[in-house]
Amino acid sequence: MTSPDIPVLQARGLIKRYGNVIALAGTDLDLMPGEILAVIGDNGAGKSSLIKALSGALVPDDGTITLDGKRVSFGSPIDARDSGIETVYQSLAVAPSLDIASNLFLGRERRRKGILGSVFRILDRDAMRQEARRQLDGLGIMTIQNPGQAVETLSGGQRQAVAVARAAAFGSRVIIMDEPTAALGVRESRAVLDLILHVRDQGLPVILISHNMPHVFEVADRIHIQRLGRRKAILDRANVSMSDAVAIMTGAMEPQDGDR
Template sequence: MNQPSTDAAARPTGPTGPAEPILQAVGLVKRYGSVTALAGADLELYPGEILAVIGDNGAGKSSLIKALSGAVVPDAGQILVEGRPVRLPTPIAAREAGIETVHQSLAVSPSLDIATNLFLGRELRRPGVLGSVFRMLDRARMRSEAARHLSELGITTIQNPNQAVETLSGGQRQAVAVARAAAFGNKVVIMDEPTAALGVRESRAVLDLILKVRDSGLPVILISHNMPHVFEVADRVHVQRLGRRIATLAPSGCSMSDAVAVMTGALDPAELPEEALAPGAL
């Protein structure tokens, strides 16, 4: 079973020395009947980084991300947030732990406006008795806060928070979902195939948005099949194979073909040069 890296000298460093993982999975196991989706999976996400998760079909990356986002409960293993063990039985529990997820399906309501989508399930109430007794929504504050969040992420293609999501392009809808995650995720943002089904220009805008989320202080887990996108934005690449982490690669020290070869089992990570391996590699 892969074990989290314990070599302090190998860990990413911060202003005060080696950084500790903000999110960590240790020995996660998940079985569906006779099928083992996770066979002792490990993962470490450090502050201020984009960690890409790649893997072939059936590698267990979806189950790993579902466990981290509260969509499934692992049969064994541990999840830690800032070094403290947490239990994430539901996506709401994951949100309460500071983990926000942008799913490939986006989970936006097309008929509602942008501001309402940003605050869906977390609506702001009017102050005083109007909010506490009559449960009236503070729509003006939600519009103002939505405009602020979009502005902070540099999303300039959306000018009106009152605009219905169904009138937006695919890239703009993705931007709304990312803005919602960045607005409420105070520790980690997980993005599942954010550029899938997008054109070149819209994919470029979403990649820039991912970098801005990272630069705002939120570490990002990026799940993607698009190797050029992975190698463009990721600080480290977690390779999942046969239900566990097989390697963690440094994009600056290896090629996309190396990553694909490791992912498919055609190349043993031990054959790679030292500079191709990142902390948590083996």
């Protein structure tokens, strides 16, 4: 079990260059056990590159990433997933024509036992739907009643719930959420925020990337401010105002020494 004083996921000195453009200029990150860490920053601050490095979507030019205190190297998102890091992207990455259960097990399909599965490769749809129902119930997602329902028939918030349920089902160490409420209305955003809190309460630490400051201040435990490719500050949400966080993010104010 990870010590509460040791980060579950840690990055040190990550650097990523694209020609003359420096996306990451030696940035750090610390995700502690059982917390929601919000990552905020202006466009071009390096948030996307940081998250891609942590999720295996890009390989940094320099720096280190450790998971549970052990150094890791991700060459692809599959490597990160195999290590227990799941990412819910803003684009959702769901297959609309497939049903909910098939989306939850996309790339991890369960097959029938015996020769039907090993030779004929027949999927065990009943088992997948039963497990999908269990995952949805476990996360308190009560607006989806039928795991066999096509995703294309769901609302935006329900589709996001499916993506979060998939991450929670297979993310054994960390869940990263990239702008999960960006395209949602007030009511659906509320449901997704509750879902994020539920995931955290189940023991999974969450990295939340968001431009929505009220949402950040509602659910985050700490706030990582990314600026010009580096971590500018790390703030305790309970001890900072929203206006001060925005001022630090934009460069209008310098963080206190204890917040660096």
